[in-house]
Amino acid sequence: MQSNLDFWFMSLGFKMRDVFFPRERILEETGIKPGWFVVDYGCGPGGCVAPLSRIVGEKGMVYAVDIHPLAVKMTKDIIARMQLKNACADLLEGNSINTPDKSVDAALLYDLLHDLEDADTALKELHRILKTGGIVSLTDHHLGENDIVDKMQRTGLFMLEQKGRKTYTFKKKSD
Numbered sequence: 001m002q003s004n005l006d007f008w009f010m011s012l013g014f015k016m017r018d019v020f021f022p023r024e025r026i027l028e029e030t031g032i033k034p035g036w037f038v039v040d041y042g043c044g045p046g047g048c049v050a051p052l053s054r055i056v057g058e059k060g061m062v063y064a065v066d067i068h069p070l071a072v073k074m075t076k077d078i079i080a081r082m083q084l085k086n087a088c089a090d091l092l093e094g095n096s097i098n099t100p101d102k103s104v105d106a107a108l109l110y111d112l113l114h115d116l117e118d119a120d121t122a123l124k125e126l127h128r129i130l131k132t133g134g135i136v137s138l139t140d141h142h143l144g145e146n147d148i149v150d151k152m153q154r155t156g157l158f159m160l161e162q163k164g165r166k167t168y169t170f171k172k173k174s175d
Contacts, residue, residue: 004070011045011074014111021166024051026110029164030137035059036105039097041126042066042112043089046075052108053084062087063104065097095125104129107136113151114142120155127157130172139167 002010027048032038034057040048043064052062064075064087075089090098095118107126116122126136136158140148148168152158158170 002068014045014047018047022051023048026139026166027051027055027137029167030106030108030169031135032056032106032137037061037099037103038063039099039104039107039126039129040064041092041097041107041109041122043075043108044068044071044111046071046078046089048108048110049075049078049087049089050082050084053082053087056086058086060086063097063099064089065092067092095122097125097129099129101128102131102134105131105134107134109136109138109140111140111142113138113140113148119151123152123155123157127155127172132172132174134172135161136170136172137167138170 032055034055036056037060038052038056040052040062043049043066046064049062049064056062066072069091072089072091079087079089107130113119138148138152149160152170153160157173159173160168161171162169
């Protein structure tokens, strides 16, 4: 896990990035709809929580998770400051997400795939929580297209559905 200082520097970089590439524009590629339950897996400093909250609306829910306590604190601060009633943040322990099987419409996996120690286990957990037909929206500027597609499809749990300008959308394969 990153030190708090490294995390602060990364967060600053993400905030600068978000000025030039607002999360709203990135999230337009996902196809996420009002009423959806979305998990932001590896939420970092919470840059997607507010725009996701607006997209899913009052009948939807955003569940942001991260292994870094500072990420969860920053995300909870955004949720409290903006009074987001349809969002929460939680500390991720290992790869286990505290949601029931087949309860999630979409999961975000942004700027994280390259850094996962056990990507296959994380993908199995995302597969478990996603509803039939659920999606994973992924972007990772550290990996090329072939690496992204290979890592996501090698387990046989997901298939590439669409390549956007900034994101890849993978659909959950049936159980």
